[in-house]
Each structure stands twice: as C-alpha cells, then as structure tokens.
Amino acid sequence: MQRGEDAQMMLRARLRTDAEGRYHFWSIKPTFYPVPDDGPVGDMLRHMRRHPNRPGHIHLMLKHPGHQTLTTHLFVSDSPYLDSDAVFGVRNSLVVDFTRHPAGTAPDGRVLNKPYYTARYDFRLVPAAEHATA
Numbered sequence: 561m562q563r564g565e566d567a568q569m570m571l572r573a574r575l576r577t578d579a580e581g582r583y584h585f586w587s588i589k590p591t592f593y594p595v596p597d598d599g600p601v602g603d604m605l606r607h608m609r610r611h612p613n614r615p616g617h618i619h620l621m622l623k624h625p626g627h628q629t630l631t632t633h634l635f636v637s638d639s640p641y642l643d644s645d646a647v648f649g650v651r652n653s654l655v656v657d658f659t660r661h662p663a664g665t666a667p668d669g670r671v672l673n674k675p676y677y678t679a680r681y682d683f684r685l686v687p688a689a690e691h692a693t694a
C-alpha cells in the first residue's frame with residue numbers, strides 16, 4: 561500500500577549518526593509490495609507482460625555537509641522479486657542479508673521475547689568536490 565501526504569512521517573524516520581558515523585534503528589523486515597497498477601503504469605506493465613511487485617526494501621536519503629547527497633535503497637536478500645523489480649531498482653551491491661536471531665538480548669541491549677533480524681550496511685558518502693570532478 562502506498563502512503564499519501566496525509567501520513568508524511570508514517571513508516572519514515574529521520575536519523576543521525578553518532579560522532580563516528582555509526583547508526584542503528586529498529587524497524588520491520590521489509591516485504592514485497594505492488595506499485596499502483598490501476599493507471600497508466602499498470603497499462604504499461606501489462607503491455608510489457610510484467611508484474612507490479614517490488615522486492616522488500618528500505619528507502620534511504622543520506623546527507624552530510626560537504627558531501628554529495630545519496631538517495632538509494634537496500635533490498636532484502638531473501639525477498640521475492642529481486643530479479644524482476646517492477647521499477648528496475650535492484651543492484652547486487654544494495655542487496656543485504658537480514659540475519660534471524662532467537663529471542664534474547666539484541667546488539668543494543670534490548671531484550672526481546674521473540675526472534676528478530678539484524679542487517680548491516682556501511683555507506684560511504686562522496687565528498688562534493690570529488691563528485692564534481694568525477
């Protein structure tokens with residue numbers, strides 16, 4: 561389901577890294593979903609004999625002063641549709657394993673009474689000057 565402007569921060573968050581650039585957050589393990597296919601996009605997909613599904617993913621926009629803003633996704637490695645994303649967004653470098661753990665103490669010290677997943681991804685932002693000359 562797509563969320564409209566009436567729910568601007570629903571399923572979204574603004575995060576800051578610590579002084580060493582580390583970050584972590586809690587979320588749900590993303591699952592696949594269909595893009596709206598009741599209009600011209602659906603017509604195009606049907607004409608191309610393509611399904612409307614996107615694999616499970618997280619959208620990210622990373623900003624740091626003096627660096628090029630990075631807008632990207634991370635995709636769940638065991639999600640359906642990784643090889644046929646309706647919008648062709650999947651890159652192997654953006655596919656991440658979500659490791660299942662039994663109930664217990666999570667890396668941040670939180671104690672959970674049910675299984676949970678962890679995923680890790682290190683980003684590298686390109687300095688704006690370096691990006692301008694590339």
Ligand SMILES: [Fe+2]
Binds near residue numbers: 614619
């Ligand atoms: Fe999405």
